[in-house]
Amino acid sequence: MTGSERGQATVTPGDTAETGQSGADPRDTGSGTWHAALRRVIRLGCRPGPWKRGPVLAALAVLLGLVMVLHARITDRGGLGSLVENFLPWFGLFVPVLLAGALWRRSASALVALVLPVTVWLSLFGGLLTDKSRTGYDxxxxxxxxxxxxxxxxxxxxxxxxxxxxxxxxxxxxxxxxxxxxxxxxxxxxxxxxxxxxxxxxxxxxxxxxxxxxxxxxxxxxxxxxxxxxxxxxxxxxxxxxxxxxxxxxxxxxxxxxxxxxxxxxxxxxxxxxxxxxxxxxxxxxxxxxxxxxxxxxxxxxxxxxxxxxxxxxxxxxxxxxxxxxxxxxxxxxxxxxxxxxxxxxxxxxxxxxxxxxxxxxxxxxxx
Structure with a gap:
């Protein structure tokens, strides 16, 4: 073997595993990234939009509004109607609870549905929130x-x-x-x-x-x-x-x-x-x-x-x-x-x- 021959490196198929070099096409090095991005896009596409999120919260908001506006139609069997009407002002406390749930779920439908109970409660009891007293009584x-x-x-x-x-x-x-x-x-x-x-x-x-x-x-x-x-x-x-x-x-x-x-x-x-x-x-x-x-x-x-x-x-x-x-x-x-x-x-x-x-x-x- 000559000196020039000893200075040349000979590469065999087994050498790639030892040196950690890949035999794949260098243009394919980003394929894993593209696959992950594609999976994220698919997941986002399958996630329900803001109008489809929180259907239960939206239904509860509508139910709350209907109970308040139709309280006179609730059966009084077992005194149920009378009981509801005596504590009717306190039904407004359910509104902030449902609002917190709607914001947490980022549900546009639940937020819109809350307009009903808020409007009904204000129409029933909003006037009590202001001072209507006058002076000069007899x-x-x-x-x-x-x-x-x-x-x-x-x-x-x-x-x-x-x-x-x-x-x-x-x-x-x-x-x-x-x-x-x-x-x-x-x-x-x-x-x-x-x-x-x-x-x-x-x-x-x-x-x-x-x-x-x-x-x-x-x-x-x-x-x-x-x-x-x-x-x-x-x-x-x-x-x-x-x-x-x-x-x-x-x-x-x-x-x-x-x-x-x-x-x-x-x-x-x-x-x-x-x-x-x-x-x-x-x-x-x-x-x-x-x-x-x-x-x-x-x-x-x-x-x-x-x-x-x-x-x-x-x-x-x-x-x-x-x-x-x-x-x-x-x-x-x-x-x-x-x-x-x-x-x-x-x-x-x-x-x-x-x-x-x-x-x-x-x-x-x-x-x-």
Whole structure:
């Protein structure tokens, strides 16, 4: 072998594996990249677009809107319709939940569907978000369920007297606490009447005071209670308040309680029967100027109170600031303590500070 021959390298097929060199065409070195890019394009093409994402969220948004707008058509079997209507304002809390889901899924269809429940909720309750109160009213009225288990009736009476109402209605007055309320309120309110568990205190003279039969004397089986029991447990009254503008008919009522039972559902039989009887009494009222004060155990959206709300207007809805929730006092979520009027104009409505009761007092200023 010559020197020149020793300086030349001989390449054999096995040498390529040892040196790590590929025998493929150099032009094919990017084929893996092209294949990966193609796969990504295919995956993007198969992924649903923004209008096809979140169909369940879109359906739930539409359902929410329909429930709110058609709440009056929901069956009241087991009290379902009444239960929905009492908590109807809180259905708006589902909107931000669905909105968060729609943004997370980047679903255009769900976002568009949310327009329905938002529009319905605002049409039903948007007016309550603004302050509609005015000044310059002629008479201040207040109502409070003082609570049968109130541990401090004397303190509650003093708090109510300090609130400055001209006419004050109390519900759930027990025989044991009646004397305390009469004593503590006597200085501020020289005129008063108590009929069973409801009472009316007034700075102005009262006349034509009488109990109102709201069928509280009838048991769940239709059996009538004895006469002495009827008076003790009477839960509604009517009185005429003599004002500078003429007589004002004032009703005080505490409608039957409602119960949520897993077996029976939302039980409202007593409340509904009372509401119907009270509505009949109001229909027969000759005075055009009427104020109803009391714990109605239902909101003005509740269909069971249609006999009342069709004749009287809510002071809170017309002249309040906010929802006016009054129960329970610790964390109010529903307005069941009502001030309803007819023939007079509510100028302002508000919720008073808490007392020792499980309800909050409510008040309103009215004018002629």
């Amino acid at each position: 008479l201040t009225v207040a109502a409070h369920n003082v609570g049968a288990d109130n541990p401090d009736p004397a303190g509650t009476a003093r708090d109510l007297a300090a609130a400055g109402a001209d006419v004050l209605a109390l519900e759930e007055i027990t025989p044991q606490a009646r004397g305390t309320y009469e004593k503590e309120l006597a200085t501020t309110y020289p005129h008063h009447t108590v009929q069973g568990t409801v009472g009316l205190w007034s700075r102005l003279p009262l006349s034509d005071t009488r109990p109102v039969d709201i069928k509280q004397d009838v048991g769940p089986l239709g059996d009538a209670k004895p006469a002495e029991v009827k008076m003790t447990y009477n839960r509604a009254l009517r009185a005429t308040v003599a004002t500078d503008h003429g007589p004002l008919a004032v009703y005080v009522a505490h409608l039957g309680s409602v119960r949520v039972n897993p077996a029976a559902g939302f039980w409202t039989d007593s409340r509904d029967r009372n509401a119907q009887a009270l509505g009949e009494a109001l229909a027969a009222e000759p005075n055009e100027r009427v104020v109803l004060l009391g714990d109605l155990n239902g909101t003005t959206d509740d269909r069971a109170l249609d006999g009342l709300t069709s004749r009287l207007r809510s002071a809170q809805d017309e002249a309040g600031d906010g929802f006016g929730f009054s129960y329970p006092a610790g964390f109010p979520v529903v307005r069941i303590d009502q001030i309803l009027v007819s023939g007079v104009r509510p100028e302002s409505a508000w919720v008073l500070p808490a007392t020792s009761s499980d309800h909050l007092p409510v008040a309103a200023g009215i004018s002629w």
